[in-house]
Amino acid sequence: MSLLLFAVVGLVAVASGIAVFVVDSMARATFALALSFVAVGVEILLLDLAYLGVITILMMVMEMAIMAVFMVMYMMNPAGLMPMSMMHNKRGALIISSAAFVVLAAGSLLVPWPSRSGSAPPDLTRAVGDAIMGSKMLVMIAVSAVLFATMVSAIVLATARGRYDS
């Protein structure tokens, strides 16, 4: 049952990813990409990584909402009123992306996966964090505060005068 759900959500992710290049409106392309990311977030939820899955959905929807503004602002055909293609270097891109997909898919099927030793830890999110960060956790936490302060001060400096202030 959960395998079926996993497959369906995976297909949604791939299909909406393809839709990004099929639709001719920037708004539709952006939110097709958002749907693809949300499907990936749901896949992570199905792996019992609740925090990572929900935070993926949160981040991606927020990013795509902001990206919609820039896509519409910069693209020559914002609303899809004139036909335009999202693709550049069509043949090369198609070959490269198909090859990458085949290699990754074949890899996931052909690699001899090790069988599980022991049982799954109670808190999978914590285990993933330990595996990726390990002893660097404290450094990363400190860096994240510095990064956040940098972003805020950069924005404050950049927008010392808003467009409505004289």
Add this chain to the structure above:
Amino acid sequence: MTVTTLPVWSVVPLAAVVVCWAYAAATVDAALDPAPGRARLARPLVETSRLLRQPRRVTPAPDLLLWRIGIAGPFVAALLMAIVVPFGGHVVSGMAVGIVWFNAMDVVLWAFWWLAGWGPNSVYALVGGYRFLAQALAYELPLMFALTAPAVAASSLDMRDVVMAQGELWFAVEMPVAFVVFLISVVGFSSWGPLGHPAGVDVADGVLAEPSGLDRLLLLVGRYALLAVGSAMAAALFLGGAAGPWLPGWVWSIVKTLAVLVMLVGVRRRVPIVRADRLMALAWVVVLPLTLLQVLVVAVVELR
């Protein structure tokens, strides 16, 4: 005060409860309208029946798919938020990351309100949609830190633990800044009152300019539902949930939620609209440092 998890089928009655709360919010809004008029309390019913009979007005070359998503969005987001909100000692989903889930669903509103503005291919609606994103950038970070404070105090992202951790002292007393910021953010993601810039009268009601008939009804129900679910969340996060003397838990949940709801709905005609760019300066220069300090204080108290 323990919170029990309900079976999965309870999402169906939950949806009905959310609709009832949205209706209550609309009634409160009509009752608090200072303009003279007869039969005010019946106004939501009259308006519902009017919108149900009204034919749909269409604009030239709308993006119907995206518009429909944007119209249904606020109500769907309110329902998805509601599954993690404890009410009367019960909660539909005992998700371990309930607070993050609530946060993710209010972020999904960024997309929905923008789509509601983009869909009709109308300039006023579009301005409203863009205004929502500008406003969301202002309130979202303070909201995230306001949600962090109770999670730190309870040492858990599970709403059941947050309610239980308020046995001795309500979090509204322990962390007043986070409480106030949360309430302002609820008004913000509902595009309501002082943060109703995306639906401002200066752009012919912005995102609300074009929807008519059933579409308009759905969008308005969604907005009232967001206010109501936000009030219920405030009651659970900061006002001790269903805890209280003498009366049963569900009565306390209703009383607290209604008190917050009346306050949020009533702010509409009493506080002027804050323009998104002014809100941005206020939010990032004043409110964000205050919420960070609030989290620091809570974390230090918690460590001790």
